[in-house]
Amino acid sequence: MVAPGGRERWEFMLHPGETRQEMERDDKIAALLAPWGRPDEMQVERRAVYRFHARVVDCFQKGRVFLAGDAAHITPPFAGQGLVAGLRDAANLCWKLAWVLKGRAAPAILASYDVERRPHAKAMINLAKFMGRQVMPTNAVAAFLTHGAMRLLRAVPPLRRHFDDLGIKPKNRFGRGLFVRGRSHLTRGGLLPQGWLRSVSGEVRLSDDVLGPGLSLVGFGLDPRSHLSSAALQALAAAGGEVVQICHRGQRLHRAAAAPGWEDLANAFLPTVPFGWVALVRPDRTILHDGPIAAVERIVHEGLGVLGPGDPVAVPAPALAS
Numbered sequence: 001m002v003a004p005g006g007r008e009r010w011e012f013m014l015h016p017g018e019t020r021q022e023m024e025r026d027d028k029i030a031a032l033l034a035p036w037g038r039p040d041e042m043q044v045e046r047r048a049v050y051r052f053h054a055r056v057v058d059c060f061q062k063g064r065v066f067l068a069g070d071a072a073h074i075t076p077p078f079a080g081q082g083l084v085a086g087l088r089d090a091a092n093l094c095w096k097l098a099w100v101l102k103g104r105a106a107p108a109i110l111a112s113y114d115v116e117r118r119p120h121a122k123a124m125i126n127l128a129k130f131m132g133r134q135v136m137p138t139n140a141v142a143a144f145l146t147h148g149a150m151r152l153l154r155a156v157p158p159l160r161r162h163f164d165d166l167g168i169k170p171k172n173r174f175g176r177g178l179f180v181r182g183r184s185h186l187t188r189g190g191l192l193p194q195g196w197l198r199s200v201s202g203e204v205r206l207s208d209d210v211l212g213p214g215l216s217l218v219g220f221g222l223d224p225r226s227h228l229s230s231a232a233l234q235a236l237a238a239a240g241g242e243v244v245q246i247c248h249r250g251q252r253l254h255r256a257a258a259a260p261g262w263e264d265l266a267n268a269f270l271p272t273v274p275f276g277w278v279a280l281v282r283p284d285r286t287i288l289h290d291g292p293i294a295a296v297e298r299i300v301h302e303g304l305g306v307l308g309p310g311d312p313v314a315v316p317a318p319a320l321a322s
């Protein structure tokens, strides 16, 4: 594998009877590398014997305890998704904890962490196991067949793109969880994409930075504020929500003059999302609810309803251990 800084990473599967002590010796490493280059011209920076595991806990939560990262799931590294899965856990869990502690959502939402994250972590581990089987055949016949099949599949351009872009990776899209169920233009329980946006003053930023750490009510093309009652705007603000307008590149018509409207510079949102659509987006960028702007009052009401009533007094912040 090519690594940063002109480095390379080489991996060799241990066979039965081969020991850590033997495999980490200079002469053994030189013998392993000899068929592939000039070991005397290589500088070995690190050597390590790993045992790969594929394990997931039965539940990511028990009472007040939440498991995240490798404590909850360990994957063989073949899909390169071990740390990434941990980051997804953190993104999913942290805002929920914050929202409950701030009294913006009911403690019941915390159960959605396990419901949403465990199936995806499991699916990613299954993919890593599958990929491991492809790259670690244990005899020449199996190697010939699997590598031959991969070569054939990669000869078909759409399949090659599928493999090269890791299109076989399970999508981070929830079947069940903290969103308003139903079929729509956007995939509720799926992620809002990220794209480059430009402000009225010409500032260019990534949409994740624009949306910030709160809930976002995003109006595509139109400004949702002008379609919302003041009660709904207040409820949204009380739940940590902000309104953002994302419009077509160069769109002038309908663009809120004074409000912070952003242009979709690289078509990341429009025209895939219909003009005049709104989406209520969670802090982890999962789509909570969506629909046409005419229904925005209901969308806010139903979306906030999923979070349940918050109660700052019911959940005191945990005391720090001295």
Ligand SMILES: Cc1cc2nc3c(=O)[nH]c(=O)nc-3n(C[C@H](O)[C@H](O)[C@H](O)COP(=O)(O)OP(=O)(O)OC[C@H]3O[C@@H](n4cnc5c(N)ncnc54)[C@H](O)[C@@H]3O)c2cc1C
Pocket (backbone or CB within 6 Å): 050, 068, 069, 070, 071, 077, 079, 080, 081, 082, 083, 084, 085, 086
């Ligand atoms: C060979 C290999 C290649 C990999 N390649 C990739 C890759 O390409 N992409 C990718 O996304 N992931 C990859 N990973 C996986 C990635 O390294 C891990 O998933 C990630 O480091 C896990 O992070 P974590 O914070 O959950 O756990 P850890 O990194 O294990 O962090 C846990 C920390 O808690 C500390 N700790 C433990 N017990 C206690 C205690 N009682 N009190 C206080 N501290 C404690 C530990 O010392 C440690 O520092 C790879 C892993 C390996 C082994």
